[in-house]
Amino acid sequence: MNFKTLLLGSAAAMIVAGGAQAADLTVAEPVDYVKVCDAFGAGFFYSPGTDTCIKVGGYVKFGTAFGDTDFGTYNSIYPNSQWSNFYTEASVQLTASSVTEFGNLTGFLDFRAQSGNTGSFTQSATQTVNAATNSAYVDSAWLSLGPVKAGRFTSLYDFGRGYTDTGAFGSDTTTDHIQLTYAVNGFGLAISVEDQRDRGAAGNTGDPVLSGSSYYQGGENNIPDIVGAVTYASGIFSTKIAAAYVNNAVDVNGGSGTIADPYDINAKTGWAIGGSVEFALDSFSPGDKFFVTGSYGDNANSYTGIAGGTSVANLTSTYDGSFIASAAPGSSWSALASYKHVWTPTVWSAVSGGYASYDGDGYFDNFTVDAYRGVFSTGWTPVTGLDLMLDGQYSHVDITDGRVAGVNNDDDGDAWTVNLWMKRSW
Template sequence: MKLVKSLLLGSAAGFAVVAGAQAADLPIRKAEPVAVDYVRVCSAYGSSFFYIPGTETCLRVGGRVRAEYRYVTPFDRSEDSIGFRARGRLNIDARTPTDYGTLRAYIRYEITRNTGVYNFPLAGTAANSPDVAQAFVQFGGLTAGRITSFFTNADIATQHFGTLRFDDAPDLPALAYTFAFGGGFSATVALEDNISRRNAGLPLGFLGAASGLPVGNVFPGFNFPFTQWVPAGDTAPDFVANIKYVGTWGNAQLSGAVHQIRDLGVPPTLTAAGAIVPNTGRLFNDAEYGWAISPSVQINLPFFAAGDYFWVVGTYAQGAPNYAGFAGGDNRVGNLSGDTFTATSLVADATINAFTGNLEKTDVWSIAANFTHFWAPTLRSSIFGSYANVQFGSGSSTILTTGPFAGLSVGFTDFNEIRIGGNTIWSPVAGLNLGLEVMYTRVDFDNRIPGFDLGALANAVRPAGTSDVNVWEGRLRVQRDF
């Protein structure tokens, strides 16, 4: 048996030697090198850019997470006084050098979860709001897509959490061209979305049916005509232009805009027999054009502390209050509800003269300012404020003289508004901001007439009592940018 095992082992060893010898005679084929394209840092457009492998396009992926908690003075038991907000932001910035300049594509997507005062006027509810905040292409001087309005001075550094009355970086669709003259000077002309700037202003007291369609006289027997402007279809974009300078000391900009106001009119109310009810409905007006102008300047103040600055923005608008900071939900003051704040919670582009039926443009002027001081590189404070004056067109309000509501002032109410606030923001590490802000708002109504509580109709009357409304609000913010 041992002899058999020895023969088998010997035979195997012999085969291995022969096979090894034959293999040694064969040519050796080396493995082909694996192509590795490492991600390269792109420094041409600032930090955090990298080259997309295999291209000359530089890409930056960033975003933000914001948690915010807010308190606002309530005016009755039905209103929320606190609110919670969580907001997530993702942005992608892609840039490619070309013979004609930089080709850029940018997307910013935001998702917001609001409750309480953030979801005004739907008290006790919560809402999600996914939003393509920005999406635009830039090629040389051309900009096309959804971007911050060119009426805004985008180089002004805003640190406030609340609302001040100036054009504070609204995003909207636009088509623009920027001319760069060198030496820090530039000029831009743009066609921007009219609907994004439209303030229709429909005081609820003048809405009859639940559908929101205007009907006959809200106050039966008083024959008070409608004063709300009902917008027709959009036929012309807003025209916006600016001249700008950016230097080592700061920046300055002069902006102007033209805004179309197109009236639909109101159909008359019909009786069951099809007859027109007297003093209801009106013909439409021809299109009018509002306008706005705004100078702004920011001055760096390094002699106080590194990073300190001051800015001021003034705006005058006729028929275009959106450009003065009265935009969308920012029309209202704090959490003032319709039954407390009346029609001034919606500052309309125009009103209808109740006696002539003509379109009357709303006049607004405002001034806003901010000073920011750095106590340390990681700790800064800002004080800020704004003043605004709003005057509605003639015939937009009247005082009832007969009946159970005699003495009530019905319609749009001229007013002045002042906002003053301050905040402190701590940034213990790069990209993290922890801030607390307090703001006070006061509204003074012109020629106020004491009124009564009319329940659902109270939206159409001026508030009773004193001639002012006061609101306190505070916010706590935790924000991480990356």
């Protein structure tokens, strides 16, 4: 065997061995990289292996507030202090959307948590409870398919309460409801069925129950609120008109308060109607806006800002324990105007002013509440994703209680707050 034969034989053996080893190797699967989804706007990406687009957002907010009120105490832990200490709030927001033969299918969740300190007396009851317990809560969560949307989100009736961080008096309620919307050529039509309990509707005792030293029986019926709205937008102009049939209020009719003859609590149906107009004033100053809205209601106090959200009742809750504003019978109305001016692309200011009034009926006949509020806010965005806010509000409330013949229990008071916070959003 010569050298050439030996070399060729060795090469052939190496090729055969290499082929056998190659047959034993596992072929790597192709990597399914995350891809950007632009079908639903910025920030979405495809969930790997699906046609669902995902967006992750949220914020961390740190703030403090100073203030005082003539109704109760501003800081319940330190009654002589006008500082509400610090608070921290976090939010995680998730959106999932996909295109189907029935329209876009979307789900949204805003999950929030607060630290153990409250912000100020203008916050909602939900915020107060969760801040005290350090627990997390669902601020809003909904799903939609085409024109149908269901879950917990802003009531169809709400118009907004101005451009300032603290809003003026008006409907400010998140409810569990189902909503149907139709839009064409700038017009929008919508109707919703909303859980009345989210607006503080009175319940029903069923059998007589003891409250204090008296017995009561009855209450509201378990009937949801029905809300309808018409919207229109064209160029610099947009408007909305909404109406609601509600089942929130009750009245006391008859009875002596004994177990044999309890006070009779009767359900009161109600209604509300309101409208808003907004103008974009870019021709005057880029980014400027003007907004005005008003509402009137009968036995529908949460629809006019007498109850719910940053309402008149939040300021006067210590005045009369029997005045449960969301369920008290009577007529009410509110109106507000707000203007926003953009100084630079990163600095803006806004001012809001509003008035709200309640005139009681039935058990609250000759009981009236009148209130006004002024708010000024300035926001600064030094870098993308970081917002700094300075917000101040002053409110005045007049209460007249003439339910006892010959006796007028009049009261009036003021409340003010300055809020400071910073927020990192993504």
